[in-house]
Amino acid sequence: MLLEVSGLDVRYGRNHAVKSMDLTIGEGEVVTVLGANGAGKSSLLKAIQGTVKPSGGRVRLGGRDVTGWSAPRRVRDGLVLVPEGRQIFVSLTVHENLQMGAYSRREPVEAEISDIYERFPNLAQRRDMPASVLSGGEQQMLAIGRALLAKPKLMMLDEPSLGLSPILVQQLFQLIDQLNRDGLAILLVEQNTFMALQSAHRAYVLELGETVLQGTPEQLAEEEKKLEAAYLGAS
């Protein structure tokens, strides 16, 4: 298993955001975590990345227990999060944002940055401009390009389709499929259930911090009504 989460608990004061969550991701797998606002999806990602301390449970990466590791150390070990809202550095240039993505690596990355520019020609055109000039879709490309430069084994994306037009959402999921075909494992948190289930090999559905449903998209389709109820927040 590439990632193994067992019995994970996240609490903010009295708010029990993630309740005894189990989740696994194998090599080359795309796994999606679905759920309504406040279901605990982002808290789960933050606890896996290490920016939020879980109050219980274990996180294993490539068989090693990383529960006590800092977030930067997990990045060095191939675990990378593309945060909700892209969070690109608008006071840095496009190129500097990409360089920041490779911060944890010592070897030269200029060739890989060129690959990113080839993949996203829009970014190449704006290479030396402040990243604030990018459109929403371009910002998402930059955020993903930046994450790729960390050379991840597992890329986690938090609501990447949020705020994008339907065409851009299509392109985004094509990109996710493409990255996966190149061997990258992906953990995708989405509210766009339809698109996420098309790309994912397996899915988990969260409701108020608990897994209420899991399985392959086909298995989930059979329980579509249940899924709909969870997504709409009804029970």
Place this chain on the structure above:
Amino acid sequence: MEVLLQQIVNGLMLGGVYVMVAVAFTLVIGMLNFLNFTIPALFMVGAVMIWAVMQKGFGPGVDTFLNDTVGAQNKWIVGVVVALVVVSLLSLVIERFTYRYMKAKYGDATEHALPLVSSLGFLIIFEHFVIGRWGSDPLTMDSPFGNASFYVGTVQFSTPQTISLALSLAIVFSISLMLKKTKLGRALRSIAERPDTATLMGVDVNRIVPLVYVIAGLLCGIAGVLFAINYTTLDAYIGDKVATIAIAGMVLGGLGNVWGAVVGGLFVGLLEVLSIHWLGASIVKVPIWGMLLLILIIKPTGLFGHSAIGKGKF
């Protein structure tokens, strides 16, 4: 005309001291979003340390030892080293208690009221340590370089002052280059804008923030040392006096803007000297703080700043 030219030169020389303190303030504001009151404390500590080494402040035993080992004419080098080592160590201690502890306890690095107040605590404690040890009377020091000077036309340039000004500009230029061109500089700018996202890139914020404190501390320490060498009279409150003027310079330049702090620092130096020349020494704070208030009302972003309060402005 010649008198005025001389005053302008003197003002720019004094401005060189304010430049470094203003840059220290602006770095900490730009990166960590709080007004760090330990900056005046470290300026004062830097000045007092070189004074103490030069003027038997650590007792006749230490002084005799220094005279025997490095020689009386080289004592100032020891003073510089002692000052810089002490301010660096103090910077690390201060980081623990103003920034890291607050972040660990309250989880939010942008909560700037708490570090502000705790840094004020450090300022007062350091000042009273110095008063307790060396008293509150002015401490005077013999300049290790005497009155070395040269003339351009009829205008006199003090040699150590000229070197100090060049040094302070060179240091600020290096910092600005480091911020712009290096991997560390990019990391610092990314922390200034989004510390949490910088962490996701693998930047260990807890390792880099102490470095910011040490850089700011060294700027103040060097400024304090240069002040002591050039102006030879200081006391426990010298940090307050210099830093309040440097803050005015920083606000003029624009919060968080390094080159703004340079222009602002030089300008307040000039303003101070010319005010003394035209209006007299007793009223000198009025034009400087009047200018500050005017800037805050008319253009709170200063000359080169992007926003009055906020982050990510290098």
